[in-house]
Amino acid sequence: MPASSPTILAxxxxxRPHPRLRFGFGPMMxxxxxxSREASCTGQPAGDHRDRAPRICHIGTASGDDRSFQRDMEEAAREAGYELHHLSLFSMPNVEDVESxxxxxxxxWVNGGSVVNLLAVWRAHGLPEILHRLWQDGVVLAGVSAGSICWFEGGVTDSFGPQLAPVTNGLGFLPGANGVHMDTEERRRPLIRELVADGTLGPTVCTxxxxxxxxxGTELAEAVTEVDGARATRITRDGSGGVVEQEIPVRLLP
Structure with a gap:
C-alpha cells in the first residue's frame, strides 16, 4: 500500500545491536x-495489508551489493517479521523489469556506502526516474547514510577518499543538502558549515x-529518533557570509 503522500525518511x-545477529532492525525501520500503512493516495484504507508481513526492498548499490550484508539484512528482517528482498545491480540487475x-x-530501503558510486550506477540504469515515479505514487523511500544523502541535492562524503568532500549531484528529490553521522564523525560539521557559507551547498539538514x-512531499514534516538524545539540525547561510545552525525538534520513537 502506498503512503498518503510522497514520503521520504532520510x-x-x-x-540496532542484536544479541545473536550482526544487527537487528530498530524503531526507525x-x-x-x-x-507505508497509511491511507493510500486514492483514499483506499490501508488496513488491507495488515494481514501480511510488510514487504521491504533493500537496495545496496552503495556497498556494491555485498552478498554477506544482504544475508544479514534477511536475518534481521526475519527476526522483525518483515519480508525483505533485494534489488541488485551488480553485475547486472537481478530482475528484468526493475520498476514493476x-x-x-x-x-x-537504501543502505549506506559510497553515495558517489550509488548515484553513478543508478543513473546508468535509469533508477532516478523510476524512483521518482514510485515516490510520487506513494511508495515509501528510506535509507541510511548514503541512502539518506542521495535524495537531496548534495552533502559531504568520503566516497572519494579518507578526506571528506562535497557531492553536489544528488537526485534532488528534496531541496538543499543533507549531513549524516554528525555526532560521531567530527569532521562533518565544520566542513558542512564551510560549504554552506561559501555557497557550495544549500541549506543543509543534518542528523x-x-x-x-x-x-x-518536499517539506520537512518532523525529525524523529530511535536513540534518546540524538539531534537534528539545520545549517543555513546568513547575510554576512557566515552560517546559522538551528536545532530541529526531535520526537523519540516508541
Missing amino acids: TSAGY AFAVEL YLRGFDVI DDGAGLLYR
Missing part, C-alpha cells in the same frame, strides 16, 4: 513500515546517529 539510523519489481514493496528526517 536517516542516520535503522540498525518500524516507523518506515508504519508510514519495486512497485511490489511497501518500503524501499546525529539514531535520528531521521521525515519528508512529506
